Amino acid sequence: MAAIFRLPWIMLDVAMVALILVCFALAWAYASFCDRLLALPASKDVSL
Amino acid sequence: MTVYGWLQIALFAVIVGLLTRPLGGYLARVYAGERTWLQPVLGPVETALYRIAGIKPAIEQSWLPYTVSFLLFHAVGTIALYGLLRLQSVLPLNPQQLGEVSPDLALNTAVSFVTNTSWQSYGGETTLSYASQMAGITVQSFLSCASGMAVAIALIRGFARRRSATIGNFWVDLTRGTLYVLLPICVVAALLLMTQGVPQTLAPSAEVNTLESGLQVIARGPVATQETIKLLSGDGGGFFNANSAHPFENPTPLANLLEVILIFVLGAALTNCFGRMVGSERQGWILLAVMAILFGLGVAGLYASEAGGNPALAAISAGQATGPQKGGNMEGKELRFGIAGSALFADVSTSSSDGAVNAMHDSFMPLSGGILLANMMVDEVIVGAPGSGLFGMLLFCIVAVFMAGLMIGRTPEFVGKKIGASEIKMTILALMAVPAATLGLAAIACVVEPGLAGLGNAGPHGYSEILYAYTSAAATNGSAFAGLSTNSPFYNVTLALGMFIGRFLVIIPVLAVAGSLAAQPIIPRSSGTLPTDRALFLGFLLGVIVIVGGLTYLPALALGPIVEHLQLLGVTLY
Numbered sequence: 001m002a003a004i005f006r007l008p009w010i011m012l013d014v015a016m017v018a019l020i021l022v023c024f025a026l027a028w029a030y031a032s033f034c035d036r037l038l039a040l041p042a043s044k045d046v047s048l
Numbered sequence: 049m050t051v052y053g054w055l056q057i058a059l060f061a062v063i064v065g066l067l068t069r070p071l072g073g074y075l076a077r078v079y080a081g082e083r084t085w086l087q088p089v090l091g092p093v094e095t096a097l098y099r100i101a102g103i104k105p106a107i108e109q110s111w112l113p114y115t116v117s118f119l120l121f122h123a124v125g126t127i128a129l130y131g132l133l134r135l136q137s138v139l140p141l142n143p144q145q146l147g148e149v150s151p152d153l154a155l156n157t158a159v160s161f162v163t164n165t166s167w168q169s170y171g172g173e174t175t176l177s178y179a180s181q182m183a184g185i186t187v188q189s190f191l192s193c194a195s196g197m198a199v200a201i202a203l204i205r206g207f208a209r210r211r212s213a214t215i216g217n218f219w220v221d222l223t224r225g226t227l228y229v230l231l232p233i234c235v236v237a238a239l240l241l242m243t244q245g246v247p248q249t250l251a252p253s254a255e256v257n258t259l260e261s262g263l264q265v266i267a268r269g270p271v272a273t274q275e276t277i278k279l280l281s282g283d284g285g286g287f288f289n290a291n292s293a294h295p296f297e298n299p300t301p302l303a304n305l306l307e308v309i310l311i312f313v314l315g316a317a318l319t320n321c322f323g324r325m326v327g328s329e330r331q332g333w334i335l336l337a338v339m340a341i342l343f344g345l346g347v348a349g350l351y352a353s354e355a356g357g358n359p360a361l362a363a364i365s366a367g368q369a370t371g372p373q374k375g376g377n378m379e380g381k382e383l384r385f386g387i388a389g390s391a392l393f394a395d396v397s398t399s400s401s402d403g404a405v406n407a408m409h410d411s412f413m414p415l416s417g418g419i420l421l422a423n424m425m426v427d428e429v430i431v432g433a434p435g436s437g438l439f440g441m442l443l444f445c446i447v448a449v450f451m452a453g454l455m456i457g458r459t460p461e462f463v464g465k466k467i468g469a470s471e472i473k474m475t476i477l478a479l480m481a482v483p484a485a486t487l488g489l490a491a492i493a494c495v496v497e498p499g500l501a502g503l504g505n506a507g508p509h510g511y512s513e514i515l516y517a518y519t520s521a522a523a524t525n526g527s528a529f530a531g532l533s534t535n536s537p538f539y540n541v542t543l544a545l546g547m548f549i550g551r552f553l554v555i556i557p558v559l560a561v562a563g564s565l566a567a568q569p570i571i572p573r574s575s576g577t578l579p580t581d582r583a584l585f586l587g588f589l590l591g592v593i594v595i596v597g598g599l600t601y602l603p604a605l606a607l608g609p610i611v612e613h614l615q616l617l618g619v620t621l622y
Contacts (some may be wrong), residue, residue: 003147003148004134004135004137004138004148009151012151013134013151015151016130016151016152016154016155017127017130019155019541020123020126020127020130020155020158020159021123021127023545023548024119024122024123024126024552027119027548027552027553027556028116028119030552030553030556031112031115031116031119031556031559031560032112034474034477034556034557034560035111035112035560037470037473037474037560038470038474038560038563038564040470
């Protein structure tokens with residue numbers, strides 16, 4: 001059996017894929033934040 | 049410096065200049081959905097792709113759905129490439145029976161190619177199977193380039209449209225860019241490179257007996273097809289570890305010329321495409337002129353610095369500028385390219401965000417290293433990668449008209465669109481992302497043990513190696529300074545983070561600007577309009593780019609290449 005199918009490697013792979021998904025989820029949230037920022041009147045500010 | 053060297057550089061500039069207008073017109077037709085001469089061949093393929101993917105090409109998207117499509121597409125691409133790299137040992141097309149790529153390196157490589165960076169913490173021929181090179185690296189080079197061009201086109205539509213809720217359809221822009229622009233050029237260029245000796249084979253590495261009775265393994269593979277998109281896409285990831293310094297990637301001076309043209313041609317043509325789509329070709333030429341001036345300054349500085357050689361050697365009567373050793377600093381350079389060919393390639397590569405190398409940048413003189421860093425630090429606006437160079441330049445245009453408006457009391461406008469608070473907020477968010485990632489991550493690497501463990505040199509040169517790595521990553525350039533061992537969990541993860549920020553946290557606000565501009569009416573020119581298609585604006589834009597870049601990065605450059613250059617004059621080497 002190839003080494004990649006052993007548990008420690010699988011756990012590392014899960015961690016790396018999770019990291020990728022979290023980064024893209026944050027990017028999505030950032031896009032939503034930009035959308036809110038655009039929707040505001042010019043005189044107002046936005047808070048997170 | 050020689051006349052022949054300058055002629056090489058001039059020939060390159062003339063060819064790119066001549067190709068700009070016809071290719072720009074072609075790009076404008078492709079992205080407007082108009083019929084092109086490739087329609088009879090590629091039209092049915094395009095229609096079939098839309099049908100299979102369930103895409104309705106007539107339905108356009110507003111900026112947020114366009115952005116979400118962009119993010120989803122690349123999220124799937126990142127995970128797919130990660131999986132491919134991890135599973136390559138059990139997949140076909142692995143004649144050298146290479147093992148799987150480690151998790152942190154697979155993460156770094158997947159993010160690198162999805163973000164159009166091509167940072168490589170590995171040697172291609174000893175790490176990746178043919179399946180990984182072809183179905184992973186090459187495919188992502190096509191797709192990341194096509195998506196970058198799509199973003200630039202969406203921003204152009206923002207300027208060109210009036211009171212529009214939409215900026216195009218991401219899937220259509222991606223498909224048309226890949227089918228009608230990248231694939232045809234790559235087919236022709238791959239054949240041309242093969243005539244120069246670049247291999248294209250699925251046979252395993254060749255084994256030959258040397259004259260000393262030893263056995264030598266000569267790596268080869270499907271190089272030509274990867275090479276062309278590596279250059280055209282602004283990606284830069286080499287099949288071999290030595291990248292375009294390897295004789296199988298870049299065998300002759302003619303191949304070298306073709307490669308630098310491929311790197312620049314789409315980025316230059318997009319300025320003309322911009323001009324046509326906003327109804328002022330002259331505006332496109334102004335943008336290209338700014339890029340050309342910055343490029344000219346860079347290549348002249350590099351050529352002079354490398355031809356001048358190492359002053360420390362002059363002190364011991366072995367100078368490289370004159371005398372029996374004359375010829376300049378040839379350390380780390382290929383004899384078949386010489387100083388001019390290496391300086392041209394290095395400047396094109398770092399200006400364009402391509403990141404391919406035909407000489408080792410770590411062996412360049414300190415001032416040359418500083419120029420290479422500066423090229424990347426101005427946010428890829430000197431032509432840049434296809435798409436990212438243009439939208440980077442347009443962000444600086446927005447800043448320039450805003451500053452000019454503040455200085456002279458005119459309403460900031462650019463190509464008929466009013467630049468308001470929303471556009472400025474988004475522009476600043478986009479422009480701050482790269483410096484924040486570069487300087488923040490480099491500072492961390494300079495003070496933690498895993499960061500310092502990778503250093504190959506001490507003092508300012510070592511610092512330059514770290515700074516270069518994070519600058520290259522966040523600017524999505526991908527070239528390496530060498531000397532820094534980055535295949536470690538620390539560098540693989542932090543550089544991946546830099547590349548992610550440098551790509552996605554720039555593109556998101558760029559698309560927001562596109563959406564905001566598209567919704568506006570087009571304001572007719574009046575006596576209160578600042579003309580942006582004149583030499584005055586060209587000079588102002590140049591100033592803004594240099595000042596913004598200078599203010600942001602000068603302290604960082606002073607600690608690295610500048611202090612190294614000054615110490616070199618005192619014959620202190622690192």
